[in-house]
Amino acid sequence: MISDSMNQTLTEAALRAQNVFVYYGSTLAVRDVTLDIPKNKITAFIGPSGCGKSTILRCFNRTNDLISGARVEGKITFHGRDLYAKGVDPVEVRRRIGMVFQKPNPFPKSIYENIAFGARINGYQGNMDELVEQSLRSAAIWDEVKDKLKESGLSLSGGQQQRLCIARAIAIEPEIILMDEPCSALDPISTLKVEELMQQLKERYTIVIVTHNMQQASRVSDKTAFFNAEATDKGGKVGYLVEYDDTSTIFSNPKQEYTRDYVSGRFG
Amino acid sequence: MTISSSPPDPSSLWKPNRKASKYVQRVVVWIFGAFALVSVATTFGIIMSLMLETINFFKTVPIWRFLTDTQWTPLFSNPQYGILVLFSATFLTAIIAISVALPLGLFSAIYLSEYAPPQLRKWLKPALEILAGVPTVVFGYFALLLVTPFLQFFIPNLGGFNALSAGLVLGVSITPLVASLSEDAIYAVPESLQKGAYALGCTKREAIVGVILPSALSGIVASCILAISRALGETMIVTLAAGQNPNLTLNPLVPIMTMTAYIVQVSLGDTPAGSIAFLSIFAVGMTLFIITLIFNIFSFWFVRTFREKYE
Numbered sequence: 001m002i003s004d005s006m007n008q009t010l011t012e013a014a015l016r017a018q019n020v021f022v023y024y025g026s027t028l029a030v031r032d033v034t035l036d037i038p039k040n041k042i043t044a045f046i047g048p049s050g051c052g053k054s055t056i057l058r059c060f061n062r063t064n065d066l067i068s069g070a071r072v073e074g075k076i077t078f079h080g081r082d083l084y085a086k087g088v089d090p091v092e093v094r095r096r097i098g099m100v101f102q103k104p105n106p107f108p109k110s111i112y113e114n115i116a117f118g119a120r121i122n123g124y125q126g127n128m129d130e131l132v133e134q135s136l137r138s139a140a141i142w143d144e145v146k147d148k149l150k151e152s153g154l155s156l157s158g159g160q161q162q163r164l165c166i167a168r169a170i171a172i173e174p175e176i177i178l179m180d181e182p183c184s185a186l187d188p189i190s191t192l193k194v195e196e197l198m199q200q201l202k203e204r205y206t207i208v209i210v211t212h213n214m215q216q217a218s219r220v221s222d223k224t225a226f227f228n229a230e231a232t233d234k235g236g237k238v239g240y241l242v243e244y245d246d247t248s249t250i251f252s253n254p255k256q257e258y259t260r261d262y263v264s265g266r267f268g
Numbered sequence: 269m270t271i272s273s274s275p276p277d278p279s280s281l282w283k284p285n286r287k288a289s290k291y292v293q294r295v296v297v298w299i300f301g302a303f304a305l306v307s308v309a310t311t312f313g314i315i316m317s318l319m320l321e322t323i324n325f326f327k328t329v330p331i332w333r334f335l336t337d338t339q340w341t342p343l344f345s346n347p348q349y350g351i352l353v354l355f356s357a358t359f360l361t362a363i364i365a366i367s368v369a370l371p372l373g374l375f376s377a378i379y380l381s382e383y384a385p386p387q388l389r390k391w392l393k394p395a396l397e398i399l400a401g402v403p404t405v406v407f408g409y410f411a412l413l414l415v416t417p418f419l420q421f422f423i424p425n426l427g428g429f430n431a432l433s434a435g436l437v438l439g440v441s442i443t444p445l446v447a448s449l450s451e452d453a454i455y456a457v458p459e460s461l462q463k464g465a466y467a468l469g470c471t472k473r474e475a476i477v478g479v480i481l482p483s484a485l486s487g488i489v490a491s492c493i494l495a496i497s498r499a500l501g502e503t504m505i506v507t508l509a510a511g512q513n514p515n516l517t518l519n520p521l522v523p524i525m526t527m528t529a530y531i532v533q534v535s536l537g538d539t540p541a542g543s544i545a546f547l548s549i550f551a552v553g554m555t556l557f558i559i560t561l562i563f564n565i566f567s568f569w570f571v572r573t574f575r576e577k578y579e
């Protein structure tokens with residue numbers, strides 16, 4: 001326990017959200033989220049559907065900017081720098097903070113090009129073959145695709161496609177990888193592979209994962225944030241952060257009643 | 269109506285007339301089948317008659333002379349029927365047209381689908397469709413009476429009839445087709461790919477050039493091929509503005525005669541029916557038909573082979 005809390009104060013926050021409110025148009029979707037994402041750790045976001053997990057995740061790499069009408073209030077800092085300050089280029093933010101989506105979305109290009117594309121547009125000057133191999137190796141898919149790099153990325157199975165997308169994300173050497181339900185379209189074996197992969201990746205990257213799978217959250221993550229949604233007086237729903245702690249605490253000894261009910265599957 | 273207190277036997281409430289609906293079904297199938305047959309049979313009949321007259325024509329004019337002669341002189345005492353002459357004109361106007369329509373159409377499609385603010389898009393799209401609805405004869409005299417004199421300012425030796433202004437205007441007339449089909453193709457690219465590109469740190473331009481356009485390529489190529497085959501078969505603009513002079517040339521500044529223009533000329537003229545000159549329009553029509561057919565088959569094949577399946 002003591003060493004745990006010491007660790008906590010020692011680990012640096014890669015991302016820090018302070019009093020973040022997100023609106024879609026005029027409706028408030030998520031209110032007042034404050035949390036720190038520790039560096040080189042895996043942080044899981046759990047919670048019922050519609051409570052704003054994806055919304056908060058998208059704030060971290062400014063992909064909410066692409067949704068017309070979306071508005072973020074509050075402060076999100078990345079190593080102390082305000083991500084939403086004037087003059088910050090969202091394109092640069094996304095290069096440093098990568099994202100893997102729920103549905104695998106490889107480009108309709110060759111496996112090789114899927115990896116090389118991002119590197120090229122970001123001005124990578126080194127040896128492209130090496131980068132492709134190294135990225136595919138890091139994503140634990142090299143052995144399966146090394147003989148067919150010229151084939152379309154779409155010819156792979158869903159689980160392979162998802163690991164290709166992870167390889168594509170790490171090829172541009174981001175610091176943080178955001179994953180929005182990366183395993184929800186995968187079978188148990190592929191899921192296990194991706195989970196193992198995450199454990200390897202956290203040595204070099206900071207990972208934030210949204211998941212609906214409690215076992216997955218407890219298996220892979222170091223910290224867990226539980227979100228919930230409550231009804232507003234206008235008849236809508238607004239998401240908020242209920243509890244954020246070490247994963248072991250959230251799953252064995254949460255402070256909030258809601259959290260206890262949710263993680264034990266008694267949610268109503 | 270009052271609801272009776274004792275609930276009726278539920279099975280007595282449902283009496284489908286299966287027998288009658290079966291008859292209706294059969295009649296409906298026959299009616300639709302007949303209509304489908306009429307359209308297919310008409311097309312088939314047209315092709316058959318085209319083919320018969322074409323064969324009659326080739327009984328007099330050997331097919332190899334048709335394909336290799338370099339003169340088109342049906343009214344001479346020693347007539348020559350070199351289709352290359354008419355084909356060169358058709359080819360030339362189509363090439364000019366597509367080099368206008370492809371950039372214009374593709375850029376409008378990209379602008380409409382990716383850049384235009386929704387308000388502007390709401391106006392631009394119908395405007396483009398109105399352009400598609402302009403009768404080609406209007407485009408034809410627009411080319412003849414406005415574009416050609418205008419171009420003559422810059423190119424003094426430009427003929428009153430020429431491939432250049434006909435081709436340019438033809439290009440404008442097929443631009444809406446390219447734009448609307450390309451826009452459909454761009455629109456069909458899943459949003460997830462676009463998001464994937466942005467998540468890699470793409471700017472909008474990089475996402476469009478690097479991911480969206482390549483993903484929409486098969487549809488864009490198909491739209492192009494369709495536009496070319498439309499340009500090949502277009503009649504009014506080239507008849508009015510390109511001239512009636514069978515010239516074997518790729519010079520866009522002189523009068524020429526396209527295949528379609530020739531067919532118009534003979535159909536409207538006093539060439540006696542049944543004469544060889546008259547039969548020649550069927551051979552020309554058949555050639556045009558085969559060329560467009562090849563284009564359409566190619567486009568069909570291309571889309572089938574290169575369309576990305578995203579699921």
Ligand SMILES: Nc1ncnc2c1ncn2[C@@H]1O[C@H](COP(=O)(O)OP(=O)(O)OP(=O)(O)O)[C@@H](O)[C@H]1O
Nearest residue numbers: 024029048049050051052053054055056067237239
């Ligand atoms: N693009 C959008 N436009 C408008 N409202 C949105 C948009 N995306 C999300 N919302 C709203 O924001 C709220 C939070 O949605 P969000 O997708 O973040 O939830 P989530 O926790 O990720 O749910 P799930 O577990 O189902 O993925 C919901 O009420 C949703 O309707």
Ligand SMILES: [Mg+2]
Nearest residue numbers: 053054055180
């Ligand atoms: Mg979500």
